[in-house]
Amino acid sequence: MEESGGCCRCCFSFIFTLGLTALFLWLSLRTSNPTCSIQSFYAPALNQSLKARDNTTIYFLLKLDNGNKDKGIYYDNINLTVSYKTNVTPPIYINNLTIHSFYQGHNKKAKKNQSFVPDARFNWTAANQSVARNESVIFRVDLATAVRFKIIAWKTKRHRLVVGADVEINYEGAKKKKKGIKLSGGPKLLGFYSVQVGILVNLLALLFLNYYW
Numbered sequence: 465m466e467e468s469g470g471c472c473r474c475c476f477s478f479i480f481t482l483g484l485t486a487l488f489l490w491l492s493l494r495t496s497n498p499t500c501s502i503q504s505f506y507a508p509a510l511n512q513s514l515k516a517r518d519n520t521t522i523y524f525l526l527k528l529d530n531g532n533k534d535k536g537i538y539y540d541n542i543n544l545t546v547s548y549k550t551n552v553t554p555p556i557y558i559n560n561l562t563i564h565s566f567y568q569g570h571n572k573k574a575k576k577n578q579s580f581v582p583d584a585r586f587n588w589t590a591a592n593q594s595v596a597r598n599e600s601v602i603f604r605v606d607l608a609t610a611v612r613f614k615i616i617a618w619k620t621k622r623h624r625l626v627v628g629a630d631v632e633i634n635y636e637g638a639k640k641k642k643k644g645i646k647l648s649g650g651p652k653l654l655g656f657y658s659v660q661v662g663i664l665v666n667l668l669a670l671l672f673l674n675y676y677w
């Protein structure tokens with residue numbers, strides 16, 4: 465009796481230690497994707513308050529925010545695809561931009577100014593008519609890249625990051641929303657749930673171990 469009790473105790477304390485180690489490992493290795501957002505967007509050629517609308521360059525500011533407290537991020541080349549749509553027309557591709565790969569330290573924010581001229585398919589006359597009629601005029605920004613996290617001196621494998629957002633334009637050709645527009649997509653949601661599930665599994669394991677201690 466005494467012997468088997470001791471064995472059980474030993475076995476449970478082993479499992480408990482294992483559980484704690486797993487919890488701490490998971491807590492320190494857990495990573496979250498950077499938050500990407502459009503901070504500003506301006507198409508002067510769609511500004512209805514301007515008489516001469518001959519500057520066909522479109523400007524926007526992309527913010528990349530590494531919210532990890534102690535992990536850096538290596539970004540691969542970032543592909544940005546811009547398309548245009550209104551509430552009555554399907555999206556058309558208008559340009560593709562690349563931000564070169566770079567490294568971002570933990571808790572750092574990077575602001576990337578972008579500018580481009582839409583390709584020939586873009587019909588400025590039609591777009592101006594839509595803006596003048598106060599139709600909902602939208603530039604869609606899609607971002608695709610892969611990131612690796614730096615944990616102390618070690619790099620994780622690549623995680624694909626595919627997100628996008630609709631940027632609605634106002635009467636002056638600028639972003640309608642005052643606040644930044646967060647780019648979102650499927651994989652992010654999955655990451656969010658896997659964190660929740662991870663917490664739940666760890667809590668259950670600890671509760672179970674405490675109950676049978």
Ligand SMILES: *[C@@H]1O[C@H](CO)[C@@H](O)[C@H](O)[C@H]1NC(C)=O
Pocket residue numbers: 506511512513514636637638
């Ligand atoms: C649009 O043009 C007007 C007139 O020049 C200017 O005052 C305004 O700031 C422009 N809008 C934006 C969003 O820059």
Ligand SMILES: *[C@@H]1O[C@H](CO)[C@@H](O)[C@H](O)[C@H]1NC(C)=O
Pocket residue numbers: 587588589590593
């Ligand atoms: C651009 O749109 C205007 C107005 O909708 C139309 O009259 C014109 O034919 C279009 N141009 C091209 C090249 O499609």
Ligand SMILES: *[C@@H]1O[C@H](CO)[C@@H](O)[C@H](O)[C@H]1NC(C)=O
Pocket residue numbers: 596597598635
């Ligand atoms: C569209 O909105 C602008 C500013 O809100 C306003 O000045 C203009 O009269 C509106 N145009 C139409 C056609 O409703």
Ligand SMILES: *[C@@H]1O[C@H](CO)[C@@H](O)[C@H](O)[C@H]1NC(C)=O
Pocket residue numbers: 543608609610
């Ligand atoms: C980015 O675009 C290039 C060329 O279009 C392509 O080869 C590459 O695979 C793209 N990267 C991602 C992460 O989508």
